[in-house]
Amino acid sequence: MSVLAVGSVGYDTVFTPDASATNVLGGSLTFFSIAASCFTQVAIVGVVGEDFREEDRVLLDNHGIDASGLKTVNGRTFRWSGRYSSEDANLRETLDLQLNVSDGFTPTLTREQRRADYLFLANSDPALQLHVLSQMDARPKLVAADTIDVWIQGKRDVLAEVLKRVDVVFMDQGEVRAFAQESNLLRAAGVILNMGPTAVIAKRGEYGALMLTGDAVFVAPAFPLERVVDPTGAGDTFAGGFMGCLAAAGDLSPGAFRRALVLGSVMGSFVVEEFSVGRLASITYSQLVERFNAFIDITRFDGLKPGETLPWRKGNDARREAHIRSN
Amino acid sequence: MSVLAVGSVGYDTVFTPDASATNVLGGSLTFFSIAASCFTQVAIVGVVGEDFREEDRVLLDNHGIDASGLKTVNGRTFRWSGRYSSEDANLRETLDLQLNVSDGFTPTLTREQRRADYLFLANSDPALQLHVLSQMDARPKLVAADTIDVWIQGKRDVLAEVLKRVDVVFMDQGEVRAFAQESNLLRAAGVILNMGPTAVIAKRGEYGALMLTGDAVFVAPAFPLERVVDPTGAGDTFAGGFMGCLAAAGDLSPGAFRRALVLGSVMGSFVVEEFSVGRLASITYSQLVERFNAFIDITRFDGLKPGETLPWRKGNDARREAHIRSN
Numbered sequence: 001m002s003v004l005a006v007g008s009v010g011y012d013t014v015f016t017p018d019a020s021a022t023n024v025l026g027g028s029l030t031f032f033s034i035a036a037s038c039f040t041q042v043a044i045v046g047v048v049g050e051d052f053r054e055e056d057r058v059l060l061d062n063h064g065i066d067a068s069g070l071k072t073v074n075g076r077t078f079r080w081s082g083r084y085s086s087e088d089a090n091l092r093e094t095l096d097l098q099l100n101v102s103d104g105f106t107p108t109l110t111r112e113q114r115r116a117d118y119l120f121l122a123n124s125d126p127a128l129q130l131h132v133l134s135q136m137d138a139r140p141k142l143v144a145a146d147t148i149d150v151w152i153q154g155k156r157d158v159l160a161e162v163l164k165r166v167d168v169v170f171m172d173q174g175e176v177r178a179f180a181q182e183s184n185l186l187r188a189a190g191v192i193l194n195m196g197p198t199a200v201i202a203k204r205g206e207y208g209a210l211m212l213t214g215d216a217v218f219v220a221p222a223f224p225l226e227r228v229v230d231p232t233g234a235g236d237t238f239a240g241g242f243m244g245c246l247a248a249a250g251d252l253s254p255g256a257f258r259r260a261l262v263l264g265s266v267m268g269s270f271v272v273e274e275f276s277v278g279r280l281a282s283i284t285y286s287q288l289v290e291r292f293n294a295f296i297d298i299t300r301f302d303g304l305k306p307g308e309t310l311p312w313r314k315g316n317d318a319r320r321e322a323h324i325r326s327n
Numbered sequence: 328m329s330v331l332a333v334g335s336v337g338y339d340t341v342f343t344p345d346a347s348a349t350n351v352l353g354g355s356l357t358f359f360s361i362a363a364s365c366f367t368q369v370a371i372v373g374v375v376g377e378d379f380r381e382e383d384r385v386l387l388d389n390h391g392i393d394a395s396g397l398k399t400v401n402g403r404t405f406r407w408s409g410r411y412s413s414e415d416a417n418l419r420e421t422l423d424l425q426l427n428v429s430d431g432f433t434p435t436l437t438r439e440q441r442r443a444d445y446l447f448l449a450n451s452d453p454a455l456q457l458h459v460l461s462q463m464d465a466r467p468k469l470v471a472a473d474t475i476d477v478w479i480q481g482k483r484d485v486l487a488e489v490l491k492r493v494d495v496v497f498m499d500q501g502e503v504r505a506f507a508q509e510s511n512l513l514r515a516a517g518v519i520l521n522m523g524p525t526a527v528i529a530k531r532g533e534y535g536a537l538m539l540t541g542d543a544v545f546v547a548p549a550f551p552l553e554r555v556v557d558p559t560g561a562g563d564t565f566a567g568g569f570m571g572c573l574a575a576a577g578d579l580s581p582g583a584f585r586r587a588l589v590l591g592s593v594m595g596s597f598v599v600e601e602f603s604v605g606r607l608a609s610i611t612y613s614q615l616v617e618r619f620n621a622f623i624d625i626t627r628f629d630g631l632k633p634g635e636t637l638p639w640r641k642g643n644d645a646r647r648e649a650h651i652r653s654n
Contacts, residue, residue, distance in 0.1 A: 183413065186551050224546060285637075302586055304619075
């Protein structure tokens with residue numbers, strides 16, 4: 001099954017404590033689509049300026065991404081510049097943001113795009129996300145949306161409309177708390193779940209992600225790395241791995257959601273190893289399997305075998321129970 | 328097998344965003360020993376003042392804890408007061424600290440205590456930790472130590488001596504980074520591992536813990552809770568569950584370490600549900616098993632079955648490989 005993604009393509013200038021990269025390929029669509037393209041067919045809808053480099057179109061094409069929906073218009077491509085904290089890699093400061101040709105971009109989907117089975121609405125104005133949703137011929141099998149604090153603060157009601165019409169919402173954990181106006185993450189995710197989605201995925205940066213679906217919680221760590229070069233794009237790569245994996249398997253069961261989340265996390269662990277898509281663009285199947293198995297290895301522990309019990313100091317129970325009763 | 332623990336017993340006054348508790352039973356030994364006593368015999372060595380309440384001795388006794396090593400001396404019991412941030416429950420501010428009778432406390436172990444198989448050195452001056460270690464008749468089967476930033480900054484060399492002589496070290500992740508002078512957590516834990524311990528356990532508060540043993544990494548989340556009342560004592564409870572479980576099983580295999588870490592995390596998830604030891608003191612075996620199984624449930628996902636493959640867009644490989652070769 002193919003995935004349609006609507007979002008931004010741009011050029012990033014990134015400063016990390018150890019290095020920097022200037023005008024490198026970025027944007028939510030870039031990270032999302034390259035990650036998803038490892039698993040399934042992806043088509044993207046977005047806009048770039050006349051300065052968009054031919055080599056970057058070639059890169060998307062080399063990944064079999066249908067970029068016919070990536071329009072080139074007069075003007076400059078979206079640009080973002082940011083600096084990561086040396087204290088906490090989860091913190092970043094935006095140094096510069098130029099919407100350029102993305103300002104006021106209103107996509108019109110083709111007849112084929114309107115029939116996509118899997119739709120990803122990357123972070124953007126929720127009004128634009130609604131505009132895309134309203135063009136779909138039928139409800140896709142799965143719609144996922146990402147958003148950030150600026151819309152939570154500035155367009156809360158429109159975002160609430162989006163949430164009524166999506167299956168999966170991705171937010172940073174702080175945004176989950178802020179949107180729900182609830183400091184406890186589990187309860188905050190529960191508030192959002194009640195607004196429409198069937199899954200709320202709280203991204204926790206270097207700590208992984210927490211997914212709430214109905215009453216079930218799934219918590220996955222991030223894959224620990226000895227060297228993180230640039231966290232930019234990790235969230236979109238994670239979403240791309242997640243959606244690509246679900247669409248490829250054509251399975252929306254709880255178990256499939258969990259594996260998709262882990263594979264999203266695995267994809268995210270690759271992208272941060274180099275600036276831009278340097279590492280993401282060169283993942284091979286054997287590397288994917290190797291890291292998936294390593295992910296299992298770092299998280300697995302033995303549950304109870306049939307008939308096995310946990311250690312417990314039985315002789316203590318009577319005294320403890322007396323204590324419980326007396327209090 | 329029994330566990331000997333050396334540390335502090337005191338009275339805490341705690342302010343959380345929603346509530347407060349005044350002069351409630353606390354201290355590393357209290358949390359550690361009650362947690363460990365669920366699994367195995369525990370003896371504690373510490374000091375309290377004349378104001379130590381009889382009901383608190385009874386509580387320890389009700390848990391079958393050998394508190395004959397908890398000396399009462401002239402003066403007041405250790406007191407700590409702190410406030411938790413409403414923004415980030417992992418952050419707390421110390422409002423008041425009175426060492427009182429703990430100031431200058433130098434324990435002398437009895438002949439029986441010198442033969443303990445499992446020894447836990449709770450956070451204290453590393454010189455005191457060394458003093459205890461030097462009294463042991465033989466190397467225990469397992470020695471674990473906890474420490475905090477004040478010793479990392481003020482007594483780095485003495486702490487390094489302690490690390491040469493322990494098997495397991497517990498530190499908050501920020502302390503692991505600070506002590507190793509390395510911002511990457513995995514590499515920082517590796518630096519400390521090279522100083523002597525066979526396991527470095529980096530505590531990550533609400534995100535759980537990361538354990539490095541040789542080349543193997545184990546990452547476990549904290550059990551997500553809808554309501555956290557008071558995080559005080561979570562680290563010592565975690566250590567108590569870990570050590571108690573290892574000592575009870577008498578198994579120091581990698582698998583036993585992993586399960587002990589998970590059970591430590593499970594114990595930690597109980598203690599934060601009430602102030603002081605309100606919840607910790609009343610855990611039953613069935614509650615422990617229930618939460619252990621819930622912990623499995625929130626972390627489990629399917630690995631690859633024999634012959635199964637991950638989704639992968641095969642048709643893409645040739646183009647991707649061409650891309651990789653050309654870059």
